[in-house]
Amino acid sequence: MNPPCARCKKIVYPTEKVNCLDKFWHKACFQCEICKMTLNMKNYKGYDKKPYCNAHYPKSTFTAVADTPENLRLKKQSKLQSQVQYKEDFEKNKGKGFSAVANTPELERIKKNQELVSNIKYHEEFEKSKGTSAAGGERRNSHDTPKYRPEPEMHRGFQPQAPSQQEPQPQVYTPPPSTPSAPPPSSGKRFRAVYDYAAADDDEVSFQDGDLIVDVQQIDEGWMYGTVERTGDTGMLPANYVEAV
Template identity: 45%
Template sequence: KTKYTSILDTPDFLRAKQGQKIQSQIIYKLEYNKAKPKGYTTIHDTPMLLHVRKVKDRISDVKYHEEFEKSKGSFTPVVTDPITERVKKNMQDFSDISYRGIQRRVVEMERKRVDQDQENLTVGYKHAKTIELPQQRSSSVATQQTTVSSVPSHPSTAGKTYRAMYDYMAADADEVSFKDGDTIVNVQAIDEGWMYGTVQRTGKTGMLPANYVEAV
């Protein structure tokens, strides 16, 4: 076990201790001055020096922001090495393949749409034609019935006499057929294009076209 001996802090001892401390500080300063690079002078941070340093920092910040604003929008050139070129080419090939695939799908969809529109148009036309024909036929029949009903069932014998200029074949049951030169008696005008009379040669009575006969 280590033993310690207590020593009283006598004035002589305290003076010797203080002298050693001062000597140590002197040695430290000497060593520091030797190690310090030449051309530098230690300056205390006075209020004026701190103000100047702060102004310089602000000027540096302003210049930095100016340089940053100028460099906006500029691009940094990249050195193209074989790996970069290969990656770029692969990306371009992938983009081309994707574009061709999308374009092919668009063309296919457009073709199907045109075919569907054409099919719908054909079906609609057939359906409209199927509906239109009976309507036209019924309208024609109704017109004929109205025309026939407007003709008196027993026309007066005081009608005019006409002579056929052409042959005519009856198209409906309420019409009469005749040949060129036939005499048609008891003729009455129904409207601007049709008449009603009796063919003297056959004895049949019915409607006949007005532009096929002439007055006698």
């Protein structure tokens, strides 16, 4: 027995039968529920066992859930549980250090700016310390030669008396200026280069493997200050490129 059409309720014969969406349709009755456009098995979309075209296919939307007392209670309980879990994890991980932060472009920019600022600050402090050490050396040199003041001869049994106003004051003996002597040998530390190094900044020095570096002063664990004996250049150099002689 031939089944009826799902739209017009008339008998559907095999030559014009369309079997779709668990129903039988005439080819001409297989239409969109909204615009009545004739559909086929390739361009139809089924919703609630009814055919629709692509333009009028019903869109599923989400419904907002009202804040009922039960929902509010569950929300508050979930928040409390999350806080308890956070405190437990915090107590477990306390003292183990901070977790690694992903290197985002913003963090990379901030990190680069901090490195530039630290380098500028380091060079400023180094220039100040170098100027202070040079000024201190000049002040020390100006007081290297003390004035000679001869002591009065003390004989046994002689009692010194306070000079009267009529007695002349003793003259201060000033020795004649002596000829300048040769500068003393350098007392700084001596190091030998074990690698080649090319200066990366104006206040650094370049050297080659085997060069002798004199008058070396330790700045910190990573840098020194000295003079390359082969070239006569003075500046900063990395400490891990040299070894003590």
